[in-house]
Amino acid sequence: MSNEIMPGDVLLELDDVSLSFGGVKAIRNVGFDIKKGEVRAIIGPNGAGKTSMLNVINGFCHPQEGTITYKGVKRHDMKPYVAATQGIARTFQNVALFRGMSTLDNIMAGRTLKMHKNFFWQLFYYGPARAEEMEHREKVEQVIDFLEIAHLRRTPVGQLPYGLQKRVELARALAMEPELLLLDEPMAGMNLEEKEDMSRFILEVNGEFGTTIALIEHDMGVVMDLSDRVVVLNYGAKLADGTPAEVSSNQDVIDAYLGVAH
Amino acid sequence: MSSVAGSSEDTFPKLLLRNAKKFADRPAMREKDLGIWQTWTWADVLDEVRCLSIGLSGLGIKKGDKVAIVGDNRPRLYWTMCALQALGAIPLPVYQDSVAKEMGFVLKHAGVSAAVVENQEQVDKMLEIGESFKGIKTIIYDDSRGLSKYKVKGLHSFESVQDTGRDALKKSGAEADWLAGIEKGSGSDTAIFLYTSGTTGEPKGVVMTMESMIWVAQAANGFDNLTEKETVVAYLPMAWVGDHVFSYAQSYEAGYCVCCPESPETVVADRREMGTTYLFAPPRVYENIITQTMVSMEDASDLKKKMFHYFLDVAKETGEKILDGESVSLKDQLLYKLGEFMVYGPLKNRYGFSNVRVGYTAGEAIGPEIFKFYRSLGINLKQLYGQTEAGVYITNQPDAEIYADTVGKPLDGIEVKIADSGEVMFRSPGVFKEYYKNAKATKETKTKDGWVHSGDAGLFDDRGHLKIIDRAKDVGKLNDGTMFPPKYIENKLKFFPNIKEVVAFGDKRDFVTCFINIDLVAVGSWAERNNVSYASYQELAANPDVYKMIEENVDAVNLELAGEELVAGAQIKRFLILHKELDPDDGEITRTAKVRRSTINERYDVLIKALFDEEISNQHIKTEMTFEDGRKGIVEGDVEIRSMKLHTPSSHVQGHMREAAE
Numbered sequence: 001m002s003n004e005i006m007p008g009d010v011l012l013e014l015d016d017v018s019l020s021f022g023g024v025k026a027i028r029n030v031g032f033d034i035k036k037g038e039v040r041a042i043i044g045p046n047g048a049g050k051t052s053m054l055n056v057i058n059g060f061c062h063p064q065e066g067t068i069t070y071k072g073v074k075r076h077d078m079k080p081y082v083a084a085t086q087g088i089a090r091t092f093q094n095v096a097l098f099r100g101m102s103t104l105d106n107i108m109a110g111r112t113l114k115m116h117k118n119f120f121w122q123l124f125y126y127g128p129a130r131a132e133e134m135e136h137r138e139k140v141e142q143v144i145d146f147l148e149i150a151h152l153r154r155t156p157v158g159q160l161p162y163g164l165q166k167r168v169e170l171a172r173a174l175a176m177e178p179e180l181l182l183l184d185e186p187m188a189g190m191n192l193e194e195k196e197d198m199s200r201f202i203l204e205v206n207g208e209f210g211t212t213i214a215l216i217e218h219d220m221g222v223v224m225d226l227s228d229r230v231v232v233l234n235y236g237a238k239l240a241d242g243t244p245a246e247v248s249s250n251q252d253v254i255d256a257y258l259g260v261a262h
Numbered sequence: 263m264s265s266v267a268g269s270s271e272d273t274f275p276k277l278l279l280r281n282a283k284k285f286a287d288r289p290a291m292r293e294k295d296l297g298i299w300q301t302w303t304w305a306d307v308l309d310e311v312r313c314l315s316i317g318l319s320g321l322g323i324k325k326g327d328k329v330a331i332v333g334d335n336r337p338r339l340y341w342t343m344c345a346l347q348a349l350g351a352i353p354l355p356v357y358q359d360s361v362a363k364e365m366g367f368v369l370k371h372a373g374v375s376a377a378v379v380e381n382q383e384q385v386d387k388m389l390e391i392g393e394s395f396k397g398i399k400t401i402i403y404d405d406s407r408g409l410s411k412y413k414v415k416g417l418h419s420f421e422s423v424q425d426t427g428r429d430a431l432k433k434s435g436a437e438a439d440w441l442a443g444i445e446k447g448s449g450s451d452t453a454i455f456l457y458t459s460g461t462t463g464e465p466k467g468v469v470m471t472m473e474s475m476i477w478v479a480q481a482a483n484g485f486d487n488l489t490e491k492e493t494v495v496a497y498l499p500m501a502w503v504g505d506h507v508f509s510y511a512q513s514y515e516a517g518y519c520v521c522c523p524e525s526p527e528t529v530v531a532d533r534r535e536m537g538t539t540y541l542f543a544p545p546r547v548y549e550n551i552i553t554q555t556m557v558s559m560e561d562a563s564d565l566k567k568k569m570f571h572y573f574l575d576v577a578k579e580t581g582e583k584i585l586d587g588e589s590v591s592l593k594d595q596l597l598y599k600l601g602e603f604m605v606y607g608p609l610k611n612r613y614g615f616s617n618v619r620v621g622y623t624a625g626e627a628i629g630p631e632i633f634k635f636y637r638s639l640g641i642n643l644k645q646l647y648g649q650t651e652a653g654v655y656i657t658n659q660p661d662a663e664i665y666a667d668t669v670g671k672p673l674d675g676i677e678v679k680i681a682d683s684g685e686v687m688f689r690s691p692g693v694f695k696e697y698y699k700n701a702k703a704t705k706e707t708k709t710k711d712g713w714v715h716s717g718d719a720g721l722f723d724d725r726g727h728l729k730i731i732d733r734a735k736d737v738g739k740l741n742d743g744t745m746f747p748p749k750y751i752e753n754k755l756k757f758f759p760n761i762k763e764v765v766a767f768g769d770k771r772d773f774v775t776c777f778i779n780i781d782l783v784a785v786g787s788w789a790e791r792n793n794v795s796y797a798s799y800q801e802l803a804a805n806p807d808v809y810k811m812i813e814e815n816v817d818a819v820n821l822e823l824a825g826e827e828l829v830a831g832a833q834i835k836r837f838l839i840l841h842k843e844l845d846p847d848d849g850e851i852t853r854t855a856k857v858r859r860s861t862i863n864e865r866y867d868v869l870i871k872a873l874f875d876e877e878i879s880n881q882h883i884k885t886e887m888t889f890e891d892g893r894k895g896i897v898e899g900d901v902e903i904r905s906m907k908l909h910t911p912s913s914h915v916q917g918h919m920r921e922a923a924e
Binding site for chain 2: 009137138141144145146148150151153204207209
């Protein structure tokens with residue numbers, strides 16, 4: 001590829017992006033970038049526009065103003081599945097899995113976009129379709145091994161505790177072999193041990209596969225420990241951008257989180 | 263019994279060479295990887311071990327070196343044992359879940375120079391230990407995940423060590439040298455160091471020789487006619503003598519296949535897929551399976567529930583008789599067959615026990631109900647009595663001579679006697695050589711003529727079967743002279759599914775009291791069914807309804823004790839449910855789940871005082887606890903103490919007591 005992006009280069013750039021739903025301005029003129037290979041956190045109080053930001057990045061919402069540049073190419077309005085084919089995967093704030101399906105099938109679903117054999121081959125599960133399925137299954141098994149959920153392969157995800165559902169959701173996103181992984185509150189509702197596990201997995205995904213990660217998280221301890229750079233939103237506007245240390249000592253950020261006496 | 267010293271295969275590497283010829287195409291090892299079972303034949307294992315062994319030698323490991331092996335049951339870790347033995351080095355398996363401090367003690371004591379470990383977690387522990395103990399020069403890891411960024415001198419991947427070995431093998435004469443080294447080995451060489459979990463004091467390093475381990479393996483394989491056709495699943499800690507003998511010594515001796523599970527959580531599913539034929543588990547495993555079955559049956563439909571309980575009753579009546587080859591009426595036989603089709607077969611399949619020829623339980627006493635449950639389903643479950651110092655086996659129950667209250671007869675070639683003090687003593691060619699660097703303890707345990715003190719009080723019944731009462735030094739007396747065998751009482755309580763752990767007190771006291779740990783699976787499921795919400799173990803343990811359930815259990819045990827002449831006076835008068843689970847990380851129980859009484863006395867002094875002070879019904883307690891990641895925290899709370907109404911000893915004993923009172 002001619003425009004190969006190396007670690008440290010800008011992978012995704014948002015410039016002066018605004019998004020509104022009718023009269024509600026969810027995002028106001030926000031611009032920041034995500035560099036390849038980093039863990040980028042997006043934080044902010046409730047209603048700051050964090051999830052909208054992720055929705056913009058993976059093409060679910062289309063900003064009225066501003067530009068998004070992904071891998072050096074300016075992006076037009078698109079459907080989320082186009083973003084997915086370009087290597088952007090995500091997990092959701094409220095777990096969005098197929099509850100009646102097994103863990104394995106849920107993760108296999110993450111490979112759907114990579115399956116190329118046509119419907120008829122697949123219908124008979126023969127020849128190339130079969131070979132392809134085996135190839136995908138191997139990839140999925142690697143993810144299962146990586147996230148240590150081998151014992152859950154055949155369990156319907158609806159029966160799993162919340163912490164493990166989150167892990168299955170991460171597995172499904174990883175099965176896409178994404179370049180950019182968007183995590184919407186991966187630790188929400190978890191106990192300390194589950195949070196520690198999840199943190200370890202995020203760091204390992206980033207370290208072993210070099211996957212770029214953008215995450216929204218409320219647990220400040222997690223954000224400070226995991227991320228390389230943090231962008232802070234408040235009422236849809238960018239408040240601060242920098243390393244965890246810079247951000248946590250920024251007076252505006254402290255005021256936004258703790259409130260100011262008037 | 264053939265003697266090991268005389269045979270040409272008197273070491274494990276020699277047995278491997280034999281197996282690689284004799285059973286070349288038979289499976290020696292399997293492991294589930296990425297969801298698919300991978301198989302290594304004996305010839306493959308020889309190849310793996312050879313490369314590794316020569317690679318290790320290239321890293322400077324030589325005769326007499328001690329090398330720690332740390333991890334879950336992985337084929338590569340088992341191969342490491344043989345690869346080390348081929349060089350005359352000594353493998354030292356360590357409990358993989360112990361924290362760095364505990365591990366450090368053992369590694370320093372043994373003076374290890376290298377460690378072969380499973381993954382990043384264990385590498386981290388080794389590096390932590392290395393900060394204060396400079397002996398570890400080489401660390402070799404199996405799973406490279408998370409380790410790519412480590413820049414530590416002496417850290418090697420398993421593959422790279424094997425690759426060096428493979429390259430070295432290309433030189434002419436390399437293989438012959440390696441084989442010559444094995445040829446030089448003899449039965450009197452040290453095979454392995456096994457550290458005892460140590461219910462008292464620091465762990466002791468039990469030194470086993472090649473000939474004693476192989477002798478034990480021969481004796482055990484002979485006893486149950488085990489051949490190369492067996493399949494076992496290796497899932498118990500590699501540092502435990504039981505696993506070492508079952509998954510290594512006996513496998514090499516008989517040539518049977520050892521399967522390593524995908525992860526500790528998948529053992530049951532893996533066992534089902536592999537169809538294990540020979541099974542070894544501590545009572546806890548069997549108890550857990552029953553608890554889980556009963557818990558999930560509670561959620562089943564009425565029809566299924568009825569069918570399940572009906573056929574279990576049928577099995578209770580006739581199952582054991584059929585297993586022992588006794589005659590049973592035609593109707594009962596047919597009913598049992600139907601039950602096999604409807605309930606027992608599917609259950610056994612679910613547990614992965616369908617192909618089990620022989621199953622053993624050991625380590626702790628097993629509840630007669632639990633024991634009979636499995637036997638009535640047609641699983642040939644037997645008890646054995648053993649110790650690390652004996653290379654496991656001392657007595658086994660022979661087929662069709664199964665009594666729930668005994669541990670069977672001595673194996674061929676093992677002598678057992680009861681000392682005047684009531685202590686069980688044994689002697690055989692399979693006993694340990696010594697405790698490493700601990701001549702004093704060796705002398706106390708092993709007499710000059712080879713008899714070993716077991717430390718257990720026991721007796722032979724008139725059928726010639728050994729009966730173990732308790733740890734000899736734990737049996738105490740109440741102030742009125744009544745015998746107080748703590749474990750005996752504790753086990754009676756532990757047989758209730760709601761109770762996980764018990765510690766009884768009574769020696770030199772006026773009455774008996776105990777601590778109880780509830781079983782979070784069983785009681786948690788009860789809570790779910792009864793809409794009882796709770797946030798932690800502590801909260802559930804303090805629930806009044808839970809107390810009520812446990813009180814009923816204690817009462818049932820008291821009633822049982824009241825009917826037994828010797829211990830009728832040792833009924834439990836007061837009890838409490840502990841606010842935290844006893845945990846090996848806190849040193850309260852050993853890694854094999856045996857209670858450490860001295861530690862508990864120290865940590866819960868306040869609670870023990872309160873138990874014996876009948877004025878107190880509620881006691882505040884603050885305890886330090888260790889979390890799984892090694893950090894410490896404090897748990898505190900109020901613990902309720904319940905007093906029990908004791909039962910009058912049953913008629914027979916009553917007369918006796920009255921006489922004594924007059």
